[in-house]
Amino acid sequence: MVVPSLEPDVRVSGPPPALEPVVGRRGPSRRWRARRHRLAYRFIAPALIFMLVIHVLPTLGGVALSFKNLNTFTFSRLFGAPWNGLENYRAILFDSANPLHDGFVDAARNSLIYTSTTVAGTLTGGLGIALLLNRKMRGIKVVRTLMLLPWIVPSFVVASLWQFMWQSDDGIVNKVLVDYLHLLGHRPVWLIGDNSIWAIVIPSVWRGLPFAMLIFLAGLQAIPAELHEAAAIDGAGAWQRFGRITLPLLKPLIAVQLLFNVIYAMYQYSIPVVMMGTNPGPHADLMMTLIVRQSFTNNLFGFGSAASVLLMLVMLVWVAIWYRGFRKEFEAAPA
Amino acid sequence: MVPRRIAVAPAAIALVVTAAMAVAACGGSSKSDSSSNNAASGPAKQNVTLTMWTMPNSPNPTGDLQKLLEPFTAQTGIKVNVQVVGWDVQLDRIRNAAVSGSGPDVTQAGTTQVPFFAALGGFSDISGKVAQIGGSGGYNPAVWNTTKLSGKNGTWALPWFTEARAVYYRKDVLKKAGLDPATAFKDWDTFRASLKAIKQKVPSVGGKAIEPFGQPGSKAFDLVHDMMPFVWAAGGSELSSDHKTSTINSPQAVEGMKFMTQLIQDGTFDTSQLERDGTQVENQFKGGKLAVWIGGPWVLATVGRKDDDTWSSAARKNVGIAPLPAGPVGKAFTFLGGSDLMVFKSSKHQDADWQLLKYMASDKVQSQYAQLLGMFPAKQSAQTQFGEQDANHQEFLDAVREGRTYAPIAQWAEVENAYKGSFGQILSDAASHGGNVSDATLKSQLDKAAKQADGLLAQSTG
Numbered sequence: 001m002v003v004p005s006l007e008p009d010v011r012v013s014g015p016p017p018a019l020e021p022v023v024g025r026r027g028p029s030r031r032w033r034a035r036r037h038r039l040a041y042r043f044i045a046p047a048l049i050f051m052l053v054i055h056v057l058p059t060l061g062g063v064a065l066s067f068k069n070l071n072t073f074t075f076s077r078l079f080g081a082p083w084n085g086l087e088n089y090r091a092i093l094f095d096s097a098n099p100l101h102d103g104f105v106d107a108a109r110n111s112l113i114y115t116s117t118t119v120a121g122t123l124t125g126g127l128g129i130a131l132l133l134n135r136k137m138r139g140i141k142v143v144r145t146l147m148l149l150p151w152i153v154p155s156f157v158v159a160s161l162w163q164f165m166w167q168s169d170d171g172i173v174n175k176v177l178v179d180y181l182h183l184l185g186h187r188p189v190w191l192i193g194d195n196s197i198w199a200i201v202i203p204s205v206w207r208g209l210p211f212a213m214l215i216f217l218a219g220l221q222a223i224p225a226e227l228h229e230a231a232a233i234d235g236a237g238a239w240q241r242f243g244r245i246t247l248p249l250l251k252p253l254i255a256v257q258l259l260f261n262v263i264y265a266m267y268q269y270s271i272p273v274v275m276m277g278t279n280p281g282p283h284a285d286l287m288m289t290l291i292v293r294q295s296f297t298n299n300l301f302g303f304g305s306a307a308s309v310l311l312m313l314v315m316l317v318w319v320a321i322w323y324r325g326f327r328k329e330f331e332a333a334p335a
Numbered sequence: 336m337v338p339r340r341i342a343v344a345p346a347a348i349a350l351v352v353t354a355a356m357a358v359a360a361c362g363g364s365s366k367s368d369s370s371s372n373n374a375a376s377g378p379a380k381q382n383v384t385l386t387m388w389t390m391p392n393s394p395n396p397t398g399d400l401q402k403l404l405e406p407f408t409a410q411t412g413i414k415v416n417v418q419v420v421g422w423d424v425q426l427d428r429i430r431n432a433a434v435s436g437s438g439p440d441v442t443q444a445g446t447t448q449v450p451f452f453a454a455l456g457g458f459s460d461i462s463g464k465v466a467q468i469g470g471s472g473g474y475n476p477a478v479w480n481t482t483k484l485s486g487k488n489g490t491w492a493l494p495w496f497t498e499a500r501a502v503y504y505r506k507d508v509l510k511k512a513g514l515d516p517a518t519a520f521k522d523w524d525t526f527r528a529s530l531k532a533i534k535q536k537v538p539s540v541g542g543k544a545i546e547p548f549g550q551p552g553s554k555a556f557d558l559v560h561d562m563m564p565f566v567w568a569a570g571g572s573e574l575s576s577d578h579k580t581s582t583i584n585s586p587q588a589v590e591g592m593k594f595m596t597q598l599i600q601d602g603t604f605d606t607s608q609l610e611r612d613g614t615q616v617e618n619q620f621k622g623g624k625l626a627v628w629i630g631g632p633w634v635l636a637t638v639g640r641k642d643d644d645t646w647s648s649a650a651r652k653n654v655g656i657a658p659l660p661a662g663p664v665g666k667a668f669t670f671l672g673g674s675d676l677m678v679f680k681s682s683k684h685q686d687a688d689w690q691l692l693k694y695m696a697s698d699k700v701q702s703q704y705a706q707l708l709g710m711f712p713a714k715q716s717a718q719t720q721f722g723e724q725d726a727n728h729q730e731f732l733d734a735v736r737e738g739r740t741y742a743p744i745a746q747w748a749e750v751e752n753a754y755k756g757s758f759g760q761i762l763s764d765a766a767s768h769g770g771n772v773s774d775a776t777l778k779s780q781l782d783k784a785a786k787q788a789d790g791l792l793a794q795s796t797g
Binding site: 098169192276281293 | 426427434451454455456552553554555605606607609610611612745746748749752753755756759760763764766767783786787790791794
């Protein structure tokens with residue numbers, strides 16, 4: 001067997017030489033480290049290429065399209081369409097005479113309301129339910145499994161079901177509110193008009209609760225019971241224990257949930273479109289329904305691209321804010 | 336060295352898998368078989384297979400069409416590969432096929448879509464061939480209008496089947512309300528009065544509550560088709576005669592939309608229908624929850640179908656059809672829709688494609704297919720015998736003859752979208768204010784729609 005002269009500690013049998021750190025007097029040799037890194041890069045390369053081709057290049061293409069004048073007559077030329085500079089952005093953001101501006105302002109406002117209420121509802125609801133389910137009692141496993149059901153239902157089905165439930169004359173929601181519980185005197189209209197935003201928020205929260213609950217439940221069960229017992233002995237009440245022990249220990253999970261739920265909510269498309277059609281109206285139109293409608297029905301791909309870029313920039317700002325706020329949770333603990 | 340070999344294998348596998356996924360994702364477009372094509376396109380049998388895209392028009396779309404085409408294949412040797420494309424994706428698919436140059440040979444297209452597709456430049460002009468089937472004279476002028484593109488001479492499609500909207504009513508409900516069907520929907524005033532009478536005198540039938548009238552809101556794809564006839568009947572128009580500006584905010588258009596909000600104010604328009612889409616409201620009429628409704632001929636065709644269980648027995652036995660009421664101009668208008676057939680420029684079998692279109696345009700095939708669909712044949716000669724079936728079909732035929740179609744501009748779908756948003760908004764605002772909508776509010780809503788439409792019309796060719 002060939003014994004490379006640079007590896008004096010090679011063994012006759014055992015793991016292949018390259019995976020064994022060759023430890024000389026100054027730690028693992030640089031050559032070994034470089035070799036190991038090269039192997040890692042080779043494994044990562046396909047995924048990286050895939051990401052570039054499927055994600056990064058199309059995104060750059062989309063940004064390029066946002067500077068072009070794309071309409072019914074020019075969209076088939078795609079990148080060969082006439083240059084429009086920042087005109088698309090100016091029209092969306094500042095030109096109140098341009099009809100695209102109104103649609104954008106409404107959609108942005110609705111998306112902000114939708115995101116904040118959905119995320120708040122999902123996280124507090126999920127945490128609340130997790131706290132309730134974090135106990136040993138008979139049937140708890142059954143209850144936990146049942147609680148997962150809304151998440152398993154596809155969002156298309158959720159939206160279709162709730163569309164029937166929200167119908168003002170026959171829907172079950174109004175039947176319960178007005179006919180059975182007598183909480184309201186008249187039947188509110190949910191699918192059109194001012195209440196339409198709640199018609200999409202509530203099913204979204206309903207659908208998002210199980211996943212949040214699951215994550216928080218796992219987090220709660222990782223908190224040692226001794227901490228609570230010790231605090232209780234020292235005289236801490238339930239709320240104090242929640243605020244001083246539970247919440248801080250759950251902070252990393254809350255941070256992750258917050259990040260993903262906000263992004264998911266800002267990019268929500270299927271629920272409003274299935275429930276209300278491609279134009280959910282000025283109160284329930286979200287950014288994605290606006291962009292898809294303007295791009296694919298109206299062939300205004302330049303507008304769609306510009307609005308998408310703006311949305312992406314807002315999301316980048318959000319991620320930056322989030323990272324500043326929660327950075328400490330994710331830094332490695334000092335050894 | 337061992338590490339290098341280990342590294343190459345997973346990388347290679349990953350790349351192959353990636354490539355396979357990319358190919359699978361990008362594939363899916365159909366290409367017409369380029370079988371041998373005999374030079375002569377006359378009576379000699381050709382060994383050609385055409386690919387045709389169709390939408391789900393009938394209960395068994397592929398099977399029904401293939402059966403219809405059997406005599407064609409037997410006669411000419413041209414085989415047709417029928418592919419069904421859903422209405423939700425057909426606009427994108429046809430557009431992509433037209434722009435990319437790779438797609439079927441022939442496709443069905445909605446009448447309001449033809450100008451847009453024609454403007455893409457991917458379809459053949461058949462104006463030189465239509466004389467073979469009697470030319471434009473064989474078709475109702477409004478139907479023929481759907482084959483045009485404003486600003487570009489040519490005939491870009493051949494009409495296939497036609498539909499028109501008419502008033503569906505419950506004969507038993509009218510009788511109970513003491514109304515004569517011949518005059519109950521004669522003009523706007525009598526229409527309003529009839530609905531009021533129904534609301535007062537016939538709140539329920541056989542123990543089930545029934546509302547006088549209802550139409551779907553902005554969730555319905557054909558909201559504009561339902562509302563525009565009232566704008567027309569008031570003397571308004573969707574666009575100026577040169578097709579360059581929107582006239583949807585004219586005083587006449589305001590009057591047309593006001594008629595609807597007045598029905599809401601009267602309490603005769605069941606506003607919960609605005610939350611539903613077209614098919615759901617159809618089923619409401621069929622299920623006996625609405626006394627009067629405006630719809631297309633395909634619902635009439637289902638009356639006789641025993642397997643259609645959305646009909647309540649009372650509704651099924653008492654369906655009546657009446658033309659839309661005449662408006663302030665003294666005339667009634669109705670929306671004329673349907674589908675046309677278009678030939679792709681990229682098709683390698685232009686002659687065979689035309690033969691297929693010719694076959695589809697023959698009277699016998701027109702009647703057969705329309706009967707199956709519950710639509711009307713596009714060809715006038717076939718239409719007449721179709722209307723002779725019974726009184727209801729005759730009423731529909733009269734509606735078809737009075738039909739009107741939209742301006743054939745490439746941006747029509749977008750303009751229609753803008754109008755749809757506006758009409759939907761007007762109706763839902765009216766619903767939340769008990770129908771109490773001032774003329775000024777209506778005008779400002781329609782002004783917004785007009786502004787949006789003007790912006791869409793002003794799109795330059797760049």
